[in-house]
Amino acid sequence: MxxxxxxxxxxxxxxxxxxxxxxxxxxxxxxxxxxxxxxxxxxxxxxxxxxxxxxxxxxxxxxxxxxxxxxxxxxxxxxxxxxxxxxxxxxxxxxxxxxxxxxxxxxxxxxxxxxxxxxxxxxxxxxxxxxxxxxxxxxxxxxxxxxxxxxxxxxxxxxxxxxxxxxxxxxxxxxxxxxxxxxxxxxxxxxxxxxxxxxxxxxxxxxxxxxxxxxxxxxxxxxxxxxxxxxxxxxxxxxxxxxxxxxxxxxxxxxxxxxxxxxxxxxxxxxxxxxxxxxxxxxxxxxxxxxxxxxxxxxxxxxxxxxxxxxxxxxxxxxxxxxxxxxxxAPGKRAPEGFLVLGDYIRVSRGAVTGANDFFLLPGTSAQRLGLAKYCIPAITRAREVLGANGRIESSQASRHLLAVSRDDIDTSKPLADYINGRGLEVRDGYVCRSRTPWYSVPLKRPPIVATYMGRGRPAFALNPDRLPIVNVVHGLYPKVELDDDQLVGLVNFLNSSDCLGSSGRTYQGGLRKYEPGEMERMLVPPPDMLRDWTRLDS
CATH class of the missing domain: 3.40.50.12420 (Rossmann fold)
Structure with a gap:
């Protein structure tokens, strides 16, 4: 002891x-x-x-x-x-x-x-x-x-x-x-x-x-x-x-x-x-x-x-x-004239907290075996999926699926009802689950851009064209103003470039960096009307 x-x-x-x-x-x-x-x-x-x-x-x-x-x-x-x-x-x-x-x-x-x-x-x-x-x-x-x-x-x-x-x-x-x-x-x-x-x-x-x-x-x-x-x-x-x-x-x-x-x-x-x-x-x-x-x-x-x-x-x-x-x-490197902080036109927020990842996140084969495939959708559930996405993540890269159900679904599916009322008994009284109504309904957050927030270097950013839902291993970026596809591409390319300045997050012993949403929003970025200058990856 x-x-x-x-x-x-x-x-x-x-x-x-x-x-x-x-x-x-x-x-x-x-x-x-x-x-x-x-x-x-x-x-x-x-x-x-x-x-x-x-x-x-x-x-x-x-x-x-x-x-x-x-x-x-x-x-x-x-x-x-x-x-x-x-x-x-x-x-x-x-x-x-x-x-x-x-x-x-x-x-x-x-x-x-x-x-x-x-x-x-x-x-x-x-x-x-x-x-x-x-x-x-x-x-x-x-x-x-x-x-x-x-x-x-x-x-x-x-x-x-x-x-x-x-x-x-x-x-x-x-x-x-x-x-x-x-x-x-x-x-x-x-x-x-x-x-x-x-x-x-x-x-x-x-x-x-x-x-x-x-x-x-x-x-x-x-x-x-x-x-x-x-x-x-x-x-x-x-x-x-x-x-x-x-x-x-x-x-x-x-x-x-x-x-x-x-x-x-x-x-x-x-x-x-x-x-x-x-x-x-x-x-x-x-x-x-x-x-x-x-x-x-x-x-x-x-x-x-x-x-x-x-x-x-x-x-x-x-x-x-x-x-x-x-x-x-930090060294006094200045941003170009006209740059804004990311939070001026982008809201950053955490991914959804499931309260029990082992219950809500299932490999595709497990979802099929349990008869739950109809109620599971591909999701971004690991930071490495974003790190390896080279700026764009799609459904085929998702390693696990998120159980996304409502009360009506349980009434029409015996396998789903058995799963919720069987194994679900082990997780429903956890702090997060018992705070939700119904406890098994995880909110779906589908941002157009996703970002890692913990690692040895700067965050990695990726487009999310399929609007895969995210859990709290990544942050989601949501435009406050209308941005077209080219502007979204330009923003991701810029954020992944060495030109990106501003917040360095908080750093833990050993060099591990963590970016809270507010810290990520302090990154310096071009205004929306300049984002097309970064549309090409080699720009």
Missing amino acids: GLGPGTLAQEDTQLVEFGALCAALGASSVGGPLSAAESALLPGGECAFPDTERVREHILSGADPLGDRIITARSASDRRIIGQVFTPATLVNEMVAWVLAQHPDRVVDCGCGSGRFALAAARANPQSRVLAVDLDPVSTLACRANAAVLGLHNVRVHNEDFVRLPLSPVAGLTAFIGNPPYVRHHHIPADLKAWARSKANELGWSRWSGLSGLHAIFFMAVVSKSAPGDVGCLLTSSEWLDVNYGRAMRDALLNGAGGRSVHILHPEARAFDDAMVTASIMCFQRGHEASSIRLQAARTPDDLHDIERKGRPVSRSRLEAAVSWTELL
């Missing part, structure tokens, strides 16, 4: 051994009172662990063997649920150096994990008070054990939810530091979302979105807990720089949160060994008047050395006007 983030069962051998190791290292001797969950992890009575001295030596050498054990013992899916990604030493050291240069009286590590930020700050400045906070008792126990080995008695450890933890005021400056958990909005409990909405209203963040991830909620919590002059240095996914939910964060940095700098690590640099996200570091000071914010594109973690001086200033007016802050770092 491993060191699971849910119920911590004492019969779990790995968990019992981990608790025994932390106890042998002195976890209960530092950091203040243990929580009930932490106490439950420790063995009763005297404890010896065979690897104690070897682990102690590794900790004293600057390594984090306890954090490494947590990563190894927990599955990637378990860590994903709680957003647990441990920060490499290179980034820890640079962020701690920036924080300590602000001369804080108190340092708060919000989401401390095994204590990498908190302990580095406590070692570098023994006079400062350090508070390490994490909801995971396994992690806070590791933090305590690390602090005990290092002889750090200026660290207080709280096994609590940082977001709702009350902080007592201090006379001097508080610095917030950390790598907040990266959890998508789908997995955030309703009560925490309600707290975030209430806190956003309290702070005057009118653009707060329910699609915000947990790292955005942590940023909000830091801002709400900070006093004028307090500083923050947070490592997060960089997607907030570009997506709609990030508007509230970008606005806050320009108004009240006091943005000083943002440092974006190049997507192909692997900041984390086990997470496909592009990292960014934001530095801010509550109440600082941000007439400009320094932006840096760092190609490697080493480029983040001395982040206080890195990056180029971008004016407040440009930041306020920009839809995407990442694009402000």
Whole structure:
């Protein structure tokens, strides 16, 4: 079972051994009172662990063997649920150096994990008070054990939810530091979302979105807990720089949160060994008047050395006007005069969400065997169909068919009724299906142009002359104005050409790019009356 983030069962051998190791290292001797969950992890009575001295030596050498054990013992899916990604030493050291240069009286590590930020700050400045906070008792126990080995008695450890933890005021400056958990909005409990909405209203963040991830909620919590002059240095996914939910964060940095700098690590640099996200570091000071914010594109973690001086200033007016802050770092290649953004005359939207692809998407042979061929239509169900289409996709290239039925169809076909009322029982109660009426009727989206939206390079675009329906592996492009066939051909040819400029989408660690519909609509394209200039593929 491993060191699971849910119920911590004492019969779990790995968990019992981990608790025994932390106890042998002195976890209960530092950091203040243990929580009930932490106490439950420790063995009763005297404890010896065979690897104690070897682990102690590794900790004293600057390594984090306890954090490494947590990563190894927990599955990637378990860590994903709680957003647990441990920060490499290179980034820890640079962020701690920036924080300590602000001369804080108190340092708060919000989401401390095994204590990498908190302990580095406590070692570098023994006079400062350090508070390490994490909801995971396994992690806070590791933090305590690390602090005990290092002889750090200026660290207080709280096994609590940082977001709702009350902080007592201090006379001097508080610095917030950390790598907040990266959890998508789908997995955030309703009560925490309600707290975030209430806190956003309290702070005057009118653009707060329910699609915000947990790292955005942590940023909000830091801002709400900070006093004028307090500083923050947070490592997060960089997607907030570009997506709609990030508007509230970008606005806050320009108004009240006091943005000083943002440092974006190049997507192909692997900041984390086990997470496909592009990292960014934001530095801010509550109440600082941000007439400009320094932006840096760092190609490697080493480029983040001395982040206080890195990056180029971008004016407040440009930041306020920009839809995407990442694009402000792009080379300044200009579009030809008269070009428009794609969204001026094209609407981009996602393909249909079936809610159960294995049920609704059938190979032609399966549809025939089940007696459903009459009710299945060729559809674009895989991105590779568009990638291999060379700008034009037709019915013969569709590898699967979409089940497209109505209530009347079920009344007239026994094979269809048997399929819907038989195997359909397994899928109809899923979130998407139960939200549709009737649950088995997938909306048919038939755009004239389709586009991939996830890959290593730019999207691929293709004409869809047969108006094949699409599912949510591709986007559909729908003209807002009348375009003839030659104009559609010209638009596809241009979008597939190297001349296409504008939005670069959002980039994840390893160079994987994703284009949301709104990001694709920011691509720069010729106006409709110029599209015929790209009708020929060699134009």
